Amino acid sequence: MTDISEAFANALHLIISADKDLVEIILLSLKVNLIAVFISCVIGLSIGALLAVYKFKGRTICLITLSALMGLPPVVVGLIVYIFLSNSGPLGILGLLYTPTAMIIAQAILITPIIAALTRQTLEVMHNEYYEQLKSLGVSKLAMAKTLLWDGRYQLITVVLAGFGRALAEVGAVMIVGGNINHLTRIMTTAIALETSKGNLSLALGLGIILIIMSFIVNGLVYAINLTAERQAYA
């Protein structure tokens, strides 16, 4: 019990004193996850909007696949990215294994289906409501997708934040492709796993506290955005 309270006190000290290692890990985490989420947004929002608007043969299979990909086991994604990026793999020549870029790739693969599926779900409801009116005005399918993306922006921000939250909490894939190398590919979740196994609970707890605070901020933002959108009748 004393160990835990001592570790907790040390963790708070690390946070308050803005410990160099702690800050470095947090900043790398943010960098990797924000870039991964950005890439996932570009791909996922587009796929989601197009799936909401276009009805084509094989669409159901696409939707089932997308839902299945949402539940991709991170370690499997890590393994596949590892195989592709390893020296003997097809992309080994790029020398990306154990770099933040490899971690970004793995994270983007994990988050894109989540953003695409949630975007499709959100925009399809709106599409059902808008369809006849937009068709009556003579709006093309592609323009409908753009309209839905704009009019659904408040809900989509919450979708993006959900993806970001998922990325922040992820550990398996980034551990495999990043290698958890100090000062290079060590991010919050991988550092927590390593420091806990080493018995260095202070740093692990400090990072854990920051992670939980970030999660609170993300969820607080989701709530505030939804509330604002509802108040302004834009939800």
Next chain:
Amino acid sequence: MLNQSSNQKMSQKHELFPLKVENLALEVNGKKLINNLSFKLEANGITALMGPNGAGKSLTLRLLHNLIEKTSGTISWNNQTNQKLIQNAQAMVFQKPVLLRRSVIENLRYNLHVKKIPNKTEQANLIEEALTRAGLKGHANNPARLLSGGEQQKLAMARALMTKPSILFLDEPTASLDPNSTLVIEDLIKEANDQGTKIILITHDIGQAKRLAEEILFLTGGKVCEQGKTLDLINNPQTKQAKQYFSGEIVTENQK
């Protein structure tokens, strides 16, 4: 200026009429919802589509506006059967107005953007005209979906009319409105018709049909049951279904 534009629109409208619908059918999942529907409409006046629920009125309107695809038959606008070309000259207002999650002014601007009217001065004039028509000048920057039901329908009407369509389809536009709002919408309908827009309107309100329509198309079971001048049809219907309907008896599709 107004007369010139009205005259121009009148001539555009006359180019699209007569509307001839022949053996139009719509089948969904093996069920015939519209069954060999045939009728002819001229350019003048307001036409009311009437009939019990399930008669196929809304589907007919959607088929004419190319919102759904027919199974068979022909829809010919003065011998032009390319529905996509005609759709640009049409507009539709639904029973429940569908407004974008944007401000009043942005809802109007969106329509101009779709219709490719890039000229800012022309845009501003058309928006100003639409806001005045809807009586919503004081609400221009308010979220459209926070307007009252009557205001939302007025906005939907103004949006539909702002690009001066030759044909306006109205699917029970006053069904959920109070008498005051109904009156305003009816005035907008009459004004649009006076300025050269052909109106095809669905209504269950016999009083409204008398106030607005020159002609009634009475449908049952996805077919035209009777067609005639409004007062003639209401006062002297020839078919059993129309007699029951206009005498105020409750008629359902199952009773046919």
